[in-house]
Amino acid sequence: MKDTNLDLLKNDSIEKSYVVETQDLKKTYLLGKVIVHALRGIDLKIEEGDFIAITGPSGCGKSTFLNLIGALDQPSDGKVYIDGADVSTLKGNQLANLRRKVGFVFQFFNLIQKLNARKNVELPLAIMGVNKKKRRKEAEELLRIVGLGDRINHRPTELSGGEQQRVAIARAMTGNPRFLLLDEPTGNIDSKTAQGIVALLKKLNEEKRITIILATHDQNITNEAKKIIHLIDGRIEQTNFERGVN
Amino acid sequence: MREGLIKMKILDVFKYAWGGIRVRKLRTFLTTLGVIIGITGIVALLSLGEGFRIEMTGQFEQGFSLNTLTVTPGGGFMGFGGGDDEFYLLVNDTERIDEVEGVNIALAIISKQVSISSNNSPRTVSVVGVNFTQYSEIYGSTFLAENGSIPFSPANDTIILGAGIADPWNNGTLFASVGDEINITWATGPISNPITKSYIANVSTILKEIGGFGIGGPSDNQIYIPITTAQEFFDSEQCDQIIIQLIDSNQKTIDSVTSEIEELYDDKVSVMSPTALLSTISGMFSIIELFLLAISGIALLVAGIGIMNIMIVSVLERTREIGILKSLGMKDRNVLTIFLGEASLIGLLGGVLGIALGWGVSNVISLFLSVFMGSGIGGGFDMGQQQAMALSITPILTPTILLLAFAFSLVVCILFGLYPARRASKLNPVEALRYE
Numbered sequence: 001m002k003d004t005n006l007d008l009l010k011n012d013s014i015e016k017s018y019v020v021e022t023q024d025l026k027k028t029y030l031l032g033k034v035i036v037h038a039l040r041g042i043d044l045k046i047e048e049g050d051f052i053a054i055t056g057p058s059g060c061g062k063s064t065f066l067n068l069i070g071a072l073d074q075p076s077d078g079k080v081y082i083d084g085a086d087v088s089t090l091k092g093n094q095l096a097n098l099r100r101k102v103g104f105v106f107q108f109f110n111l112i113q114k115l116n117a118r119k120n121v122e123l124p125l126a127i128m129g130v131n132k133k134k135r136r137k138e139a140e141e142l143l144r145i146v147g148l149g150d151r152i153n154h155r156p157t158e159l160s161g162g163e164q165q166r167v168a169i170a171r172a173m174t175g176n177p178r179f180l181l182l183d184e185p186t187g188n189i190d191s192k193t194a195q196g197i198v199a200l201l202k203k204l205n206e207e208k209r210i211t212i213i214l215a216t217h218d219q220n221i222t223n224e225a226k227k228i229i230h231l232i233d234g235r236i237e238q239t240n241f242e243r244g245v246n
Numbered sequence: 247m248r249e250g251l252i253k254m255k256i257l258d259v260f261k262y263a264w265g266g267i268r269v270r271k272l273r274t275f276l277t278t279l280g281v282i283i284g285i286t287g288i289v290a291l292l293s294l295g296e297g298f299r300i301e302m303t304g305q306f307e308q309g310f311s312l313n314t315l316t317v318t319p320g321g322g323f324m325g326f327g328g329g330d331d332e333f334y335l336l337v338n339d340t341e342r343i344d345e346v347e348g349v350n351i352a353l354a355i356i357s358k359q360v361s362i363s364s365n366n367s368p369r370t371v372s373v374v375g376v377n378f379t380q381y382s383e384i385y386g387s388t389f390l391a392e393n394g395s396i397p398f399s400p401a402n403d404t405i406i407l408g409a410g411i412a413d414p415w416n417n418g419t420l421f422a423s424v425g426d427e428i429n430i431t432w433a434t435g436p437i438s439n440p441i442t443k444s445y446i447a448n449v450s451t452i453l454k455e456i457g458g459f460g461i462g463g464p465s466d467n468q469i470y471i472p473i474t475t476a477q478e479f480f481d482s483e484q485c486d487q488i489i490i491q492l493i494d495s496n497q498k499t500i501d502s503v504t505s506e507i508e509e510l511y512d513d514k515v516s517v518m519s520p521t522a523l524l525s526t527i528s529g530m531f532s533i534i535e536l537f538l539l540a541i542s543g544i545a546l547l548v549a550g551i552g553i554m555n556i557m558i559v560s561v562l563e564r565t566r567e568i569g570i571l572k573s574l575g576m577k578d579r580n581v582l583t584i585f586l587g588e589a590s591l592i593g594l595l596g597g598v599l600g601i602a603l604g605w606g607v608s609n610v611i612s613l614f615l616s617v618f619m620g621s622g623i624g625g626g627f628d629m630g631q632q633q634a635m636a637l638s639i640t641p642i643l644t645p646t647i648l649l650l651a652f653a654f655s656l657v658v659c660i661l662f663g664l665y666p667a668r669r670a671s672k673l674n675p676v677e678a679l680r681y682e
Contacts, residue, residue: 070573092578096572099573104574106679110573
């Protein structure tokens with residue numbers, strides 16, 4: 001299929017392979033008649049097992065950056081490599097396939113309202129064509145991991161904000177993605193619940209070595225991150241490599 | 247990684263589509279309603295049409311007199327159009343026609359609308375003045391007595407009643423029976439100042455039920471009097487029709503007699519075989535059918551536009567959901583299939599309900615027709631001044647009709663679902679996720 005060039009690129013990289021690599025990444029878009037320079041050149045290499053927090057004031061380009069490294073959007077200039085594949089050379093179905101290597105978690109959970117927790121988690125697996133029995137098993141296990149083993153048949157409307165976000169995290173983890181992208185994962189839940197989410201992310205990163213990249217304002221999260229990237233006006237202002245420095 | 251086999255199963259796609267329909271029950275129902283109406287119309291019409299065709303074939307099989315011709319004044323079909331108002335056929339024209347080679351019997355018929363009354367209330371019927379002997383020779387299988395017998399040298403006041411006239415309500419309450427006296431009243435002259443004539447007739451015979459359309463021969467909803475009585479009572483030598491029995495039913499004989507008679511009368515008469523009559527009637531029926539089908543087609547078109555409209559709204563409403571699906575790695579093709587799946591499920595639903603409803607409607611129409619036409623309330627409708635026609639059509643649902651209706655509803659839904667579905671599949675995931 002169209003994944004052959006992904007493999008080629010993977011084999012070519014003699015250096016240490018990065019989960020995500022960006023080179024002079026730029027993104028401009030039109031907001032009405034105004035040209036917005038959301039990203040003005042970002043160089044970043046993310047390794048497997050990283051736990052990266054991207055911080056910065058609103059409008060600094062955090063979400064745009066996440067969309068680009070999640071293959072939801074194409075850069076205006078520069079390169080994004082996801083698992084070694086150059087995103088700008090991919091189209092339609094190849095991009096859709098690439099998105100399966102990324103687990104997205106959004107601020108507003110973005111669960112499908114008509115489906116219960118288990119079916120929401122199963123959805124990416126159904127999209128991948130995994131059979132019913134397997135995906136049910138995987139979904140139930142993931143829901144147990146995020147601490148919702150007893151709420152698998154509840155619909156989003158029957159779950160609290162924190163629980164919905166856990167479902168979203170479980171959904172993002174289906175099919176063993178290369179990394180999780182979280183856009184303000186605690187932005188819409190109370191601080192106590194948020195702590196639970198942070199603990200969960202930390203556990204996933206440490207115990208399951210899941211690479212985590214998230215955009216946040218939440219001090220609780222940045223305290224746990226291994227690396228903090230501070231964005232201002234579409235540029236990296238500061239990078240802190242040690243936990244809890246910021 | 248499972249890159250190699252990233253392909254959503256079609257069943258899962260449809261299940262997802264079904265979920266989308268289930269949460270919007272009322273809207274789905276209203277959307278489907280248009281399809282249901284269109285398909286109902288199509289199924290009702292086609293099944294009635296099919297029933298009509300079968301009925302026609304039945305007419306041929308149950309001793310339809312194929313060796314007869316009908317001569318009527320006027321060049322057009324059954325006197326419609328192209329007629330010469332000054333031209334009449336006379337009762338003694340039968341003598342001229344008898345001379346034509348290939349003619350066995352030529353029989354004059356006078357027919358008029360009259361009012362009859364017995365102990366029961368008066369009713370308007372068509373009376374046929376005819377020579378009973380020759381008439382029963384030509385229509386031996388239908389002009390048969392149920393009560394009494396066909397009088398071959400009838401008295402002047404003899405009258406024979408069709409089964410539908412004697413027992414108009416089909417419940418045993420008889421209008422008249424053999425031996426009863428019936429008053430026959432005929433109104434002529436201008437409507438503002440009519441001249442009425444009447445006489446008392448004696449019921450000698452009740453005919454056996456004939457059924458069917460009664461085209462070109464006796465019918466259940468007529469009364470019969472001797473031709474001589476008719477000439478005298480209506481004070482006229484004109485006849486409305488001359489029925490010819492041929493020596494055989496070869497097309498060659500039919501053609502040669504037809505052209506010879508047309509020549510004889512300078513093309514001022516029309517000569518019609520029952521086959522031609524039936525095919526003309528079925529041709530007319532086909533035109534009506536086509537017209538009604540076109541209306542059903544328009545209903546479906548409107549339904550299609552409704553589907554498109556609802557689906558465009560649905561795509562807008564679900565923009566965010568589409569964004570989520572795409573962020574989860576769903577391909578454009580699968581998003582397209584989900585929306586087309588919803589459209590085709592509406593088509594499926596509309597098809598099934600429409601077929602069921604159409605079948606019901608066609609049966610109701612058939613019942614309505616047989617009640618109004620069959621039992622003779624109002625005496626049926628008049629075909630070419632002479633033959634009343636009793637309609638009884640049993641609707642028939644063939645596999646072809648089923649398939650056609652089903653395919654049509656699916657095609658309409660998919661066709662009109664295509665644009666919104668494409669629109670959904672082409673949404674940019676980032677913008678879709680940002681949509682409120």
